Amino acid sequence: MWTVLSWSQFSCQEIKSTGIQSAAPSIDYKAKSDTIDILHYSINLDLTEVQQRIIKGYCDITFTPKMSNVNSIRLDLLMLPIDSILVDGQTANYTYNDTIIKLNLGANLSSTDTGLIKVYYQGSPQGDGSNWGGWHSQSGYYYNLGVGFAANPHTYGRAWFPCFDNFVEKSTYDFTFKTVLPLRPYANGIRISETPLSGDTISTFWQMTDQIPTYLTSVAASNYAEINDTVNAMNGVLPIQLMAKPTDSLKLVNSFVNLKPTFHSYESAFGPYEWQKVGYAVTTVGAMEHATSIHYPVNLVNGNLGGEDIMAHELAHHWWGNLVTCETDADMWINEGMAEFSSHLYAEDVYGREEYLDIVQANAFTVLSTAHINDDGFKPIQGLDHEYVYGTHVYQKGAMVGHNLRAYLGDNLFFSGLTTLLQNNKYGNLNSNQFRDQLAQITGKNLNHFFDNWVFNPGFPQFSIDSMWVYGNSADLTVTQRTRQAPSRFVLIPIHITFFSATGDTTSRKMVHTGGKMPTTFTSLPFSPAFALVGYDGFQLSGNTYDEHVINRAGNFAASQSYMRITANSIQDSAKLIVMHNWAAPGGKIPASKDYRLSPQHYWTIQGIDLNNADLTGRITISPAATSLDTELLKNGSDSLVVLYRKDATEPWELYVNQQKTQISITGYIDLNNLQAGDYTLANSGEKVGLEENDKQHGKIDIYPNPAKDKVFIKFDEAAKTYDITMTDAAGKLLYSNEVTSSSHSPLEISLKNVSTSFVIVSVNGIGSKVSLID
Known part of the structure; x- marks a missing residue:
């Protein structure tokens, strides 16, 4: 029903998620469709009093039993008083409790x-x-939305006509609406006629010859102006019909300039559009994929492309959800995850591959950072409880899974396989097992591991280069998979290793990862690699997100997907910095003499080109909030929180010398001065790190002046306590090293004569403070 990446969509998603309730009793859901087949609905409604929120009329339901001796039927209708019911023209006996008609x-x-x-x-x-x-009457718009997020089931055709209200009952429709001008009704299918009655009253007849479930039926009435066009589709020329109030018509046209390119993108990817027309009607709240009659919120009709991804998402439902529908809401990812993936895919054709990769990587960051928070834990995308079927796992992780299935199969098998799958099941239903098994048969690829990894189980894999030995244009690597909240390691995962030259050129090579640590060799690279990363080019989305900065000025560089803000204190020339955030526990070697407790959630990998050209500081923000990645480490407060460093996974973790911690109320940050290439992780340690602000406030340790010229002083408030003091320059050269016994009266003086760099790092027991130097 909507996508993720624009603000207006995300707001809509919050409404859906918060509205879902599990307490509502389920109506008679699917069983009745095993007994009776509803062939056709003919809905005839008088909407002349719709402004008073009154509808009246009748619905003809043509049906046939699927077995012998059927003598009753149960229809769903919500709180609409019944005048009478006829069966084959004869008055029928029934009971009605405002929810179920027993006939x-x-x-x-x-x-x-x-x-x-x-x-x-x-x-x-x-x-x-x-x-x-359900039903909306506001601002001169009168319409339904076919999904009730606080309802059980979510299908909500019963809000305006009697029906079998589930995902599997598919029928044809016709609609007759009586309205008073200037209100004109808009519905599924094709408008056959508009007939004047008396005065300003008209009767409008619509016909939907393609089978759809009840939640995809719709009506919208307003003083609509029509925008008519056509599109050259695979099945011939199709009408396009857009409905908006006259004052919004031009803005709607401008907001939909990429409707046809998006349509062609989807036909190219998933096969022919199998519907009578392409249609949108502007309404007030929510975007909803009613077949051939998409309801589109007026706040996105603004003349720009800010809501284009929503336009694309709803159109994509005409393949995912409308043409092939999930069997039950437990398989909602087939509808919503694949439509959300499609709303990323169209950007590749319309705006290019780079834009597509930016979108899917941003979506992966959303999944990794928020899905478990929004949906109360790490979950699979299939088989979710009722209250989570319109959540972040279904939409955003479902889209992530769609992208990864593309990587798993390769473009040729992926797109041709899905096209065949849709054609084989058009106007029908699928569950996840059927989706897997049929696509496997079509493509000839075993999909059991993929679906077990990504669909039926929670969690994520994370990949990293733990070591690399370079000889000429070849490299031996150890690629390690770690997992986050997954029951086991993922197997047979295709990943790309991106190699970087010393001048910034890149090339990617594919490998299939089968478990934990995996050695591999790549030869005949176009250059001798300086370093390599997994997850850089977006080929396979996993527990790796990153920020890439071109450092060509002094100043701050924000953290959007890495959780580490970068400050360039000075720059001699340009540099490129990649801050990879790894969404898994780092593991690794810990010296026997240390009591480090590593983060169970995440760590960072820093790599770059020409890093010697810049003096860089990385800032990690600390928060004890329940949603923080560092909650476990902060349970005992922040005094024991430190940053550890290793050049790569072949080395043990050690305290990072040039770190400086600042506590502000209950939150704070750690600055990593003189930032170097390698891995960084938060940890608990008995090696205490002084909190800079607290130290100054309480007089424990004071390093001054800053900036300094000829000398720097360290003042301690405790006598007869031993400290290990070092001072290094900007290049890491050791300038001073001594073990001193403190005095609460006499500060330690360190000379700065003959120091020519712009700053020094003064470290007390391994914890550094940056002191700028002035002439």
Whole structure:
């Protein structure tokens, strides 16, 4: 029903997630569709009093039993009073409790029989508890949204007509609406006629000849102006019909300039558009993929492309959700995850591969950072409880899985396989097992491991280069997989290793990772590599996100996907810095004499080109919030929190010398001065790090002046305590080293004569403070 990456969509998603409730009792859901097949609905509604939120009319339901001796039927209708019900023209006996109509058919019917039920009803159609689904009457718009997020089931056709309200019952429709001009109704399918009645009253007849479930039916009425166009589709020329108020028409056209390119992108990817028209009607709240009659929120009709991804997402449902529908809401990722993936995919055709990769990598960061928070834990994307089926795992992780399935199969098998899958099941339903098994049969690829890894189980893999030995244009690597909240390591995962030359050139090579540590060799590279990274080029999305900075000025460089802000204190020439955030526990060697407790959640890898050209500081923000990655480490307070460093995983973790911790109230940060290439992790340690602000406030240790000229002083407040003191210059050269016994009266003096760099790092027991130097 919507995408992720724009602010307006994300707001919509919050409404959906917060509105979902699990307490509502489920109505008779799928079982009745195993007994009776609804062939056709004919909905005839008088909307002349719709401004008073009153509808009235009747619905004809043509049905046939799927077995013998069927003598009753249960229909779903929500809080709309019934005037009478006829079965094959005869008055019928029924009971109705504002939710379920239990209707006696008056005879025992067999699978060769066809019956007609006519339900006369009227009243005020309902919204649902989320204030999203159901009926809306506001600002001159009158319409339904077919999903109720606080309803169980979420399908919400029952809000405006009697029906079998589930995902599997698919039927054809026609609609007759009586309205008073200037209100014109818009519905699924094709408008067959508009007939004047009396005065300003008109009757409009629409026909939907393709089968759809009840939640994809729609009506929208307003003083619409029509925007008509056509598109050259695989199945011939199709009409495009956009409906907006006259004042919004031009803005809608400008916001939809890429509708046709998006349409062609999807046909190229997934096969022909199998519907009667392409249609959108502007409404007020929410975007909803009603088949051929998408409801699109007016706040996105602004003349720019800010909501284009939502336009694309809803159109994509005409392959994912509308053409092939999830069997139950437990498989909602087939509808929403694949539509969300498609709303990223169109950008590749419209804006280019680089834009697509930026989008999918930003989406992966959203998944890794928020899915477990939004959905109360790490979850699979299939088989979720009712309250999570419209959550971040289904939409955003579902889209991530779509991208990774593309990497797993390769473009040729992926797109041709999905096209065949959709054609084989068009106007039908699929569950996740059927999706897997049919796609495997079509492509000839075993998909059991992929679906076990990504669909049926929670968590993520994370990959890193733990070691690399270079000889000429070849490299021996050890590539290690770590996991985050997954029950086991992922197997048969195709990943790309991106190699970087000393001048910044790159080349990527593919390998299939099978478990934990995996050695591999790459030969005939176009250059001698300086370093390599996994997860850089976006080929396979996993527990690696990063920020890349071109350092060509002094100043701050924000952390968008790495959780480490970079400050360039000075710059001699340009440099390139990559800050990779690894979403898994780092593991590794710990010296026997140390009591380090490493972060169980994450660590960083720093790499770059010409890093010697810049004096860089990395800042890690510390927060004890329940959603923080560092909550476990902060349970005992921040006094024991330190940053450890290793050049690569072949070396043990050691205290990073040039770190400086600052506590501000209950949050704070650690600055990593003289930032070097290598791995960094937060840890608990008995090696205490003085908190700079607290130290100054409480007089424990004071390093002054800063900036300094000829000398620097260290003042201690405790006598007869031993400290290890070192001082290094900007290049890391040791200038001073001594073990001193403190005096609370006499500060330690260190000379700065003959020091020519712009700053020095003064370290007390391995914890550094940066002191700038002035002439």
